[in-house]
Amino acid sequence: MADTSINLDALRQRIDQLDDDILRLISERADCAQQVAHIKLAEDEEAVFYRPEREAQVLRRIMALNKGPLDAEEMARLFREIMSACLALEKPIKVSYLGPEGTFTQQAALKHFGESAISLPMAAIDEVFREVEAGAVNYGVVPVENSTEGVVNHTLDTFMDSSIRICGEVVLRIHHHLLVSETTRRDKVSRIYSHPQSFAQCRKWLDAHFPHAERVPVASNAEAAKLVKTEWHSAAIAGDMAAKLYNLERVAEKIEDRPDNSTRFLIIGNQDIPMSGEDKTSIVVAMRNQPGALHDLLEPFHRHQIDMTRLETRPSRTGVWNYVFFIDFKGHRDEPRVTAVLEEVQLRAAELRVLGSYPQGVL
Numbered sequence: 001m002a003d004t005s006i007n008l009d010a011l012r013q014r015i016d017q018l019d020d021d022i023l024r025l026i027s028e029r030a031d032c033a034q035q036v037a038h039i040k041l042a043e044d045e046e047a048v049f050y051r052p053e054r055e056a057q058v059l060r061r062i063m064a065l066n067k068g069p070l071d072a073e074e075m076a077r078l079f080r081e082i083m084s085a086c087l088a089l090e091k092p093i094k095v096s097y098l099g100p101e102g103t104f105t106q107q108a109a110l111k112h113f114g115e116s117a118i119s120l121p122m123a124a125i126d127e128v129f130r131e132v133e134a135g136a137v138n139y140g141v142v143p144v145e146n147s148t149e150g151v152v153n154h155t156l157d158t159f160m161d162s163s164i165r166i167c168g169e170v171v172l173r174i175h176h177h178l179l180v181s182e183t184t185r186r187d188k189v190s191r192i193y194s195h196p197q198s199f200a201q202c203r204k205w206l207d208a209h210f211p212h213a214e215r216v217p218v219a220s221n222a223e224a225a226k227l228v229k230t231e232w233h234s235a236a237i238a239g240d241m242a243a244k245l246y247n248l249e250r251v252a253e254k255i256e257d258r259p260d261n262s263t264r265f266l267i268i269g270n271q272d273i274p275m276s277g278e279d280k281t282s283i284v285v286a287m288r289n290q291p292g293a294l295h296d297l298l299e300p301f302h303r304h305q306i307d308m309t310r311l312e313t314r315p316s317r318t319g320v321w322n323y324v325f326f327i328d329f330k331g332h333r334d335e336p337r338v339t340a341v342l343e344e345v346q347l348r349a350a351e352l353r354v355l356g357s358y359p360q361g362v363l
């Protein structure tokens with residue numbers, strides 16, 4: 001017994017010393033970041049401090065260097081928060097997102113920008129775009145692929161009418177929980193609220209555990225969580241953020257049918273982002289309705305061996321062309337082979353717009 005307490009004391013002393021070191025080093029790092037900000041400001045009064053490509057490089061380097069016992073992602077999350085705090089020292093970054101508060105989109109915004117960012121909920125995707133266009137916020141966050149908030153097409157359509165650029169991407173693992181409040185009679189749950197896509201993602205679990213409860217679709221998971229506070233016979237399906245925000249208890253955790261359930265979000269802004277070394281580019285292309293149009297469009301990508309990660313077709317809203325394609329591929333527009341492909345596609349397409357080149361999601 002005596003030995004253990006001596007060991008514990010020694011270990012705690014060592015932890016205190018290490019904390020002193022960590023404290024000093026974080027302060028030194030913050031001081032450096034502040035100096036960078038001052039240099040940027042001296043060059044240009046309107047300078048943007050936030051450099052997504054640099055942040056991606058910092059995080060990738062840390063993940064590569066990490067030797068454990070914390071896993072690389074956990075370590076990167078800690079560094080993400082250090083960078084977020086360093087950046088906020090000069091001026092906290094302002095980010096609009098598809099609300100309400102407590103949605104997965106807010107979770108994505110905080111995952112990407114860190115907890116020191118100021119995040120502002122918007123009622124609709126167009127509003128997120130508008131705030132960014134108007135310069136009221138620095139960036140916006142919208143769901144785009146496999147979305148739990150159910151707005152993939154809406155996001156794509158909004159890009160067609162906007163000059164906004166894509167500055168980044170975040171992929172979030174989506175975990176759904178069955179939530180109740182302190183007033184809920186757990187044995188009497190007859191109604192469950194959630195977003196339609198969440199219902200779809202938890203269908204098997206619901207069929208097995210609540211076959212007779214009424215499933216009521218609402219506009220967001222956060223909205224579902226809010227409703228549970230007012231009805232003793234209702235439960236909600238939503239994520240961690242909503243559970244925390246409305247102080248709800250998890251009756252069952254991770255009830256999604258597929259354990260790899262994830263959603264991709266886009267960071268939108270007014271900046272062109274330089275190369276980070278591992279980048280993606282998103283373009284929108286309008287093609288004339290003629291035989292072989294799709295083949296003509298894809299052929300240059302194939303020939304230059306560019307890795308396409310997504311191809312989405314949307315109906316065009318003007319009469320002139322029939323197809324509009326949203327294409328994501330690996331590479332940055334400043335890379336010669338990407339420039340070559342874009343030039344070739346431009347010749348074949350009725351219209352081509354580069355929505356942005358941006359660092360591939362790190363976390």
Ligand SMILES: C=C(O[C@@H]1C=C(C(=O)O)C=C[C@H]1O)C(=O)O
Pocket residue numbers: 032033034036037049050051052054055058082083084086087
């Ligand atoms: C310090 C800089 O500015 C910001 C802060 C960063 C950091 O804390 O590491 C990284 C990139 C920028 O968002 C920089 O550009 O290097």
